[in-house]
Amino acid sequence: xxxxxxxxxxxxxxxxxxxxxxxxxxxxxxxxxxxxxxxxxxxxxxxxxxxxxxxxxxxxxxxxxxxxxxxxxxxxxxxxxxxxxxxxxxxxxxxxxxxxxxxxxxxxxxxxxxxxxxxxxxxxxxxxxxxxxxxxxxxxxxxxxxxxxxxxxxxxxxxxxxxxxxxxxxxxxxxxxxxxxxxxxxxxxxxxxxxxxxxxxxxxxxxxxxxxxxxxxxxxxxxx
Amino acid sequence: xxxxxxxxxxxxxxxxxxxxxxxxxxxxxxxxxxxxxxxxxxxxxxxxxxxxxxxxxxxxxxxxxxxxxxxxxxxxxxxxxxxxxxxxxxxxxxxxxxxxxxxxxxxxxxxxxxxxxxxxxxxxxxxxxxxxxxxxxxxxxxxxxxxxxxxxxxxxxxxxxxxxxxxxxxxxxxxxxxxxxxxxxxxxxxxxxxxxxxxxxxxxxxxxxxxxxxxxxxxxxxxxxxxxxxxxxxxxxxxxxxxxxxxxxxxxxxxxxxxxxxxxxxxxxxxxxxxxxxxxxxxxxxxxxxxxxxxxxxxxxxxxxxxxxxxxxxxxxxxxxxxxxxxxxxxxxxxxxxxxxxxxxxxxxxxxxxxxxxxxxxxxxxxxxxxxxxxxxxxxxxxxxxxxxxxxxxxxxxxxxxxxxxxxxxxxxxxxxxxxxxxxxxxxxxxxxxxxxxxxxxxxxxxxxxxxxxxxxxxxxxxxxxxxxxxxxx
Numbered sequence: 001x002x003x004x005x006x007x008x009x010x011x012x013x014x015x016x017x018x019x020x021x022x023x024x025x026x027x028x029x030x031x032x033x034x035x036x037x038x039x040x041x042x043x044x045x046x047x048x049x050x051x052x053x054x055x056x057x058x059x060x061x062x063x064x065x066x067x068x069x070x071x072x073x074x075x076x077x078x079x080x081x082x083x084x085x086x087x088x089x090x091x092x093x094x095x096x097x098x099x100x101x102x103x104x105x106x107x108x109x110x111x112x113x114x115x116x117x118x119x120x121x122x123x124x125x126x127x128x129x130x131x132x133x134x135x136x137x138x139x140x141x142x143x144x145x146x147x148x149x150x151x152x153x154x155x156x157x158x159x160x161x162x163x164x165x166x167x168x169x170x171x172x173x174x175x176x177x178x179x180x181x182x183x184x185x186x187x188x189x190x191x192x193x194x195x196x197x198x199x200x201x202x203x204x205x206x207x208x209x210x211x212x213x214x215x216x217x218x219x220x221x222x223x224x
Numbered sequence: 225x226x227x228x229x230x231x232x233x234x235x236x237x238x239x240x241x242x243x244x245x246x247x248x249x250x251x252x253x254x255x256x257x258x259x260x261x262x263x264x265x266x267x268x269x270x271x272x273x274x275x276x277x278x279x280x281x282x283x284x285x286x287x288x289x290x291x292x293x294x295x296x297x298x299x300x301x302x303x304x305x306x307x308x309x310x311x312x313x314x315x316x317x318x319x320x321x322x323x324x325x326x327x328x329x330x331x332x333x334x335x336x337x338x339x340x341x342x343x344x345x346x347x348x349x350x351x352x353x354x355x356x357x358x359x360x361x362x363x364x365x366x367x368x369x370x371x372x373x374x375x376x377x378x379x380x381x382x383x384x385x386x387x388x389x390x391x392x393x394x395x396x397x398x399x400x401x402x403x404x405x406x407x408x409x410x411x412x413x414x415x416x417x418x419x420x421x422x423x424x425x426x427x428x429x430x431x432x433x434x435x436x437x438x439x440x441x442x443x444x445x446x447x448x449x450x451x452x453x454x455x456x457x458x459x460x461x462x463x464x465x466x467x468x469x470x471x472x473x474x475x476x477x478x479x480x481x482x483x484x485x486x487x488x489x490x491x492x493x494x495x496x497x498x499x500x501x502x503x504x505x506x507x508x509x510x511x512x513x514x515x516x517x518x519x520x521x522x523x524x525x526x527x528x529x530x531x532x533x534x535x536x537x538x539x540x541x542x543x544x545x546x547x548x549x550x551x552x553x554x555x556x557x558x559x560x561x562x563x564x565x566x567x568x569x570x571x572x573x574x575x576x577x578x579x580x581x582x583x584x585x586x587x588x589x590x591x592x593x594x595x596x597x598x599x600x601x602x603x604x605x606x607x608x609x610x611x612x613x614x615x616x617x618x619x620x621x622x623x624x625x626x627x628x629x630x631x632x633x634x635x636x637x638x639x640x641x642x643x644x645x646x647x648x649x650x651x652x653x654x655x656x657x658x659x660x661x662x663x664x665x666x667x668x669x670x671x672x673x674x675x676x677x678x679x680x681x682x683x684x685x686x687x688x689x690x691x692x693x694x695x696x697x698x
Contacts, residue, residue: 009490009494011494011497011498011518012490012493012494012497015494015497015498015501016497018501018508018510018511019497019500019501019504022501022504022505022508053486053652055651058652080485080486080488080489080490080493081482081485081486083481083482086482100489101489101490101492101493102489102492102493102495102496102497103493103496104496104500105497105500105501105504106500106504
């Protein structure tokens with residue numbers, strides 16, 4: 001999943017990016033409201049983490065501009081302003097959630113996960129594909145109760161396709177959602193990751209749910 | 225608002241005015257009625273008495289005294305009113321020695337009229353009960369009669385009495401008339417005054433309703449002054465002024481709370497996130513390296529904010545001790561400017577200085593140094609590059625005055641109002657970590673502690689003029 005982090009504190013920007021990447025998110029970071037507006041318009045992020053007090057365009061103005069353009073990306077507001085009226089203002093401006101500083105990293109990550117699930121209309125943190133279970137909270141995968149060992153890149157691709165099960169995602173779509181601007185993506189990264197997933201999870205099975213739609217992309221079919 | 229105007233409280237102005245007017249009018253009507261009634265009664269009684277006296281005097285002209293009594297000859301027929309029956313009148317005549325000389329036929333033998341008792345009065349009037357039980361009025365006279373036989377004169381007392389029922393009835397009707405008239409007048413007055421006060425006080429009711437509608441959420445609203453009567457306009461203007469100041473105070477308090485939260489909670493948040501990462505991923509050098517150094521820097525940053533806040537709080541409460549000493553302000557300024565020289569040079573500021581050769585000051589050197597340091601540093605750091613920066617000073621009889629002129633980027637007149645507001649910064653995003661927004665607030669608190677003044681003005685070409693005045697001898 002790809003998130004946009006907008007925070008003008010260099011330390012917070014750096015440390016939150018670290019924590020989100022460790023969690024398996026692809027993170028684009030900026031420290032200016034005007035830049036954030038441009039980036040959010042161009043990239044279909046899964047979640048935007050938005051500080052309120054920003055140079056350039058402030059966070060609330062960025063949020064209102066996004067909603068006016070009907071950009072419905074879930075937004076988590078971050079700020080030191082914790083009064084009730086500040087929270088109400090943020091939520092009424094279109095924020096999906098609000099977190100006041102200081103906060104624990106674990107709480108931030110849990111709220112981001114919840115917003116991602118909401119974006120895919122998935123209330124259950126466990127995605128089940130037959131006997132395969134993807135535990136989105138812990139970032140683990142099990143098959144028949146046995147935990148499977150996947151790399152972060154493999155896990156992200158599996159979760160992305162599982163959330164869109166039944167729908168075909170193109171290669172460029174996959175790359176946009178899974179890799180941030182800083183990532184170096186080879187032309188066959190997606191193909192090799194798909195291959196690795198099939199090998200690790202459905203080796204030797206004729207009816208692998210992870211299918212290639214030639215010329216269109218990849219999908220995971222709904223289990224029967 | 226209309227409902228509030230319609231619901232008039234019992235102790236409201238309108239009801240009070242109505243009560244006072246009706247009460248006053250009631251008292252006036254009562255007193256007036258009383259006196260008028262008394263005057264009319266006196267007049268009527270006087271007229272009655274005069275008629276009674278006239279009749280008594282008329283009777284005496286037709287009296288012929290004889291040894292057997294007085295004979296009254298008015299006509300060939302005896303006077304019918306003295307014969308008894310309905311509406312009888314009565315008379316009785318006494319000799320000087322008190323023996324009865326004559327009595328009217330209407331008077332029974334065992335019935336007596338009162339005799340004259342006040343020798344100094346020519347005619348004596350009194351109210352009495354007539355022998356037939358009716359209320360009456362009598363006049364008693366002393367007169368001289370002539371013996372028809374001997375032609376000798378002698379003194380007799382005459383009392384004539386007649387019914388006063390008619391008079392009393394008139395007087396009763398008069399009283400009822402006054403009461404009915406007075407009551408009607410009072411009721412009419414009540415209605416008229418009530419209506420009049422309601423109409424006259426309507427602007428007051430509307431003003432009261434508008435003022436009652438002002439609360440913490442509506443401090444931007446103002447009462448419309450022009451639509452009010454002239455005598456209420458000063459009140460409305462004052463209220464508008466008070467609400468405006470209250471709104472500004474509330475806004476300032478909200479800004480303070482919000483900015484203080486940002487200044488204090490942001491470094492705490494940075495420390496927490498960095499610590500969480502280090503705890504969750506202790507083996508990742510990106511999470512752990514430099515953590516100690518950053519924690520130290522953040523702690524220093526928070527310490528600076530907290531100390532500044534405490535200093536501000538103490539200065540505003542006049543708890544900061546002031547230790548005065550003699551020193552030369554010029555030397556202190558030179559010392560500060562030397563320390564800021566690098567900054568001045570790096571910004572290419574065209575610095576000029578005009579100070580008196582001797583610039584003595586008797587004040588707290590440490591506090592003055594803090595004030596000047598804040599003001600100079602502020603002027604230097606916020607001046608646009610390559611702009612003039614001027615420092616000048618003068619002394620008068622009581623005060624020293626120091627002026628700093630600089631040209632900052634994008635400062636407006638509205639910004640000047642907030643210069644000394646705690647935590648206020650021109651950059652609303654508060655991006656820079658070198659400033660907390662407490663420097664000028666602290667300077668102002670210190671200046672006031674030293675009984676001085678600090679002012680900011682914008683002159684032509686966007687030059688900000690900072691004027692500091694301090695007592696020469698604190």
